[in-house]
Amino acid sequence: MTPTPRLSRAGGAPVSVSFEFFPPKTEEMERNLWTAVERLAPLRPSFVSVTYGAGGSTRERTHATVARILRETDLKPAAHLTCVAASRAEIDxxxxxxxxxxxxHIVALRGDPAAGPGNAYEPHPDGYAFTADLIRGIRAIGDFEISVSAYPERHPESPTWDVELDILKRKVDAGATRAITQFFFDNDLYDAYVERVRAAGIDIPILPGILPVLGLAQVKNFAARTGATVPAWIAHRFEGLEHDPATRQLVSAAVAAEQALDLVDRGVTDFHFYTMNRADLVYAICHLLGLRPTPLAEAA
Incomplete structure (x- = not known):
């Protein structure tokens, strides 16, 4: 199956999407994941990625999920891989x-500290120390597409923009072919980030990562760990909806679609959605972007 971009709106620029899933821990989560995969597959994403837990905690489940996607669907999976808590031999x-x-296709990441949030990152003594090292290791093994992370508001450990951009440049010099941003809610931050990246001579695609708000508390927790900002207007939009999941989902779809459509107006054509294994919400947003399902017979 060859992914085909669709028009974002009548006469608009072509839009393509990719989706992130996480490997299931239980039978119920397994059912939810495959419901999401089956629901979103007809939108013909350019790829789908599967996350990898801190310290390799989901290594086997990530591999099993990726292998099943390859075996049972026409999707192109990208497997997340981190440097944390593993030797070079194990990662290889x-x-x-x-x-x-x-x-x-591999999404190469340094990974969070094995000791948990708030602790300093310590490379494995026999492992790949940082993402650029991991990328070179992957490149030595095979001809992979390699995606990496990007931070429109800077990584929490980067003291300056010069440090942030230098780290991204090292990833690109090592062989990264695409960057996917951490989620953000202010599109001006994305524009400013891309401008900085281009001024630094980095020309790989920078996909905006879009996170629909399933719950405000959850998003604030994610933001605290990644250095992202949750604007006051986001909190206001979801105020009073803690025990109203139906309305919360409608508001979430509207907020994410509003953000994505504004990015389209700014010239963005490629989007990466953090699905949280919830298909209906992401499907609705893609529908508002103009994407329509295509039967497999037509997509072949």
Missing amino acids: TVVRGYHEVGVR
Whole structure:
């Protein structure tokens, strides 16, 4: 199946999307994941990524999920991989395993501190120290597409923009082919970030990461760990909806679609959605972007 961009609105620029899923921990979560995959697959995403837990805690489940996507769907999966709590030999074995089952896209990340949030990151003594090292290791094993993370508001550990951009440049010089941003809610931050990246001579695609707000408390928790800002207007939009999930979902779809459509007006054509394994909300947003499902017979 070859992904085909669709018009974002009548006469508008073509839009393509990709989706992030996380590997399930229980049978119920497994059902939810595959419901989401089956619901979103007809939108023909350019790729779908599967996350990888801190310290390799989901390594086997991530691999199993990616392998099943390859086996049972026409989607192109991208497997997340981190440097945390694993030796080079262990990580190389994982990369070779992905290559053997047909995966040709890896999302390479340093990873969060193995000791948990609030602790300093410490490289494994026999591992890849940072993302650029991991990328070079992946490149030595096979010809992979390699996506990396990007931070419109700077990574919490980057003291200056010069440091932030230098880290991204090292990833690109090592072989990264695409960057996906951490979620953000102020599109001016994304524009300013892309401008900084281009001024630094970095020309890989920078996909905006869009996170629909499933719950305000959850998003604030994510933001605290990643250095993202949750504006007061976001909190106001969801005020009083803690025990009203139906209305909250409608508001969430509207907020995310508003953000995405504004980015389209600014010239953005590629979007990455953090689905949280919830299909209906992301499907609705994609519908508002102008994407329509295509039967597999037509997509083949």
